[in-house]
Amino acid sequence: MTRALLALIRRDFRLAVRAGGGVGLPLVFFLSVVAVTPFAIGPDMKLLARVGTAILWIGALLSTLIGLDRLFGADAEDGSLDLLFAAPAPLPLVVLAKAAAHWTVTGLPLAAAAPLLGLMLNLPPEALGAVALTLLLGTPALTLLGMIGAALTVGLRRGGLLLPVLVLPMAVPVLIFGVSATNALVAGEGGSAPLMLLLAASLGSLVLAPVAAAAALKGAQS
Amino acid sequence: MIALANPARFNALSGSLLPWLAGLTAILFAVGLYQAFFVSPADYQQGETVRIMFVHVPAAWLAMFGWSLMSIASLGVLVWRHPLADVAAQAAAPIGAAFTLIALVTGSLWGRPMWGTWWEWDARLTSVLILLLMYLGVIALRAALDEPSRAARLVAILTLAGFVNIPIIKFSVDWWNTLHQPASVFRVDGPTIHPDILVPLLVNALAFTCLFVTLHLVGMRTELTRRRVRGLQLRAAEER
Secondary structure, X not given: OHHHHHHHHHHHHHHHHHOOOOOOHHHHXXXXXXXXXXXXXXXXXXXXXXXXXXXXXXXXXXXXXXXXXXXXXXXXXXXXXXXXXXXXXXXXXXXXXXXXXXXXXXXXXXXXXXXXXXXXXXXXXXXXXXXXXHHHHHHHHHHHHHHHHHHHOOOOOOHHHHHHHHHHHHHHHHHHHHHHHHHHHHOOOOOOHHHHHHHHHHHHHHHHHHHHHHHHHHHHHO | OOHHHOHHHHHHXXXXXXXHHHHHHHHHHHHHHHHHHHHOOOEOOOEHHHHHHHHHHHHHHHHHHHHHHXXXXXXXXXXXXXXXXXXXXXXXXXXXXXXXXXXXXXXXXXXXXXXXXXXXXXXXXXXXXXXXXXXXXXXXXXXXXXXXXXXXXXXXXXXXXXXXXXXXXXXXXXXXXXXXXXXXXXXXXXXXXXXXXXXXXXXXXXXHHHHHHHHHHHHHHHHHHHHHHHHHHXXXXXXX
């Protein structure tokens, strides 16, 4: 079973990196969101420093969501989703493996790129590490919650628009805890309550989201 | 519940129940609105605007009641596969969304004279807005799905996933202690509202709940008829 799951992660990872050139796209989108914001707010460096972490979190949230309709979309189109139903592993673990592969090529690069973009937003040095850390802890929850939406909208014509509409309300707590955890870290409070709650959101969705997504995929199939 | 699995029996029962329910709703509204406008006193701080509460608070309760009802119906779809559960969930969604919108709009109308602003990013206001977005998401998902049995299961899963949101609304007042009133009706040490206001509020809440149930039954009957018509049309198309 473990071998099958690892093989699935490897396959999805290779597909993301080699086929279709989708791997860098969320990052480019992230950069675009961050680049567009100062045009709306104005090049006021003090103001940007104050709202910088929020911009980074919103950018990461949106970048996570835009790629998610492909999480099951390609597999549903070429029929490999039906083969995954027959995989020698429980379906929740199968979708968890797919989410893990997806997070490695979206959430992880986003968290890694955040400090660099934070520099452009005039974030103080202590905030750069903080926002990278909270994104590292929080993006798994975003990917996992988004996976529920991806499973619900698989094969729908307007799935690409419906998915963010369904997932954004559910992602609100992650956003709240993520930004306030970053601010708490900058203020020098290490293991603050929002950081713990952010971690709880990630761990909780790690357990619940695969079950919901698997149920949705089964419900969509038959 | 099992006896109601037969749509014909449900139709007969709800048909004989509906006139009574509608009448009860009308009487409760007559009493409740009379009390709200003429019996209950104006608040010494809020003045006459306190009367908005008689619509706002019941609407907010029913916004949460609607989602709870949909969640129970969703369990009915997924666990017991009750044939009427999906009809109940489908009929409840627009009504719940409407009451959520009423709660938001009346809250905004009350906030203008009281807080000096139409919209305040207060915790409870914000979570009700999110609840409205989730209602709209459920309705949009159902609209996007063509096949009824598939739509039933997927909407049920989304509803249950959203059920997590309701405790957040209820307890958000305690989480982020902000501008909004802390809970003042359901408290361990008894209500802090004066009976002159509490009694009309409860009558109005009952009236709104009866209105919800009446509308819900009508919605369910309409949906059952619509599905039956669709089935007959499909059969007629096959025979041709």
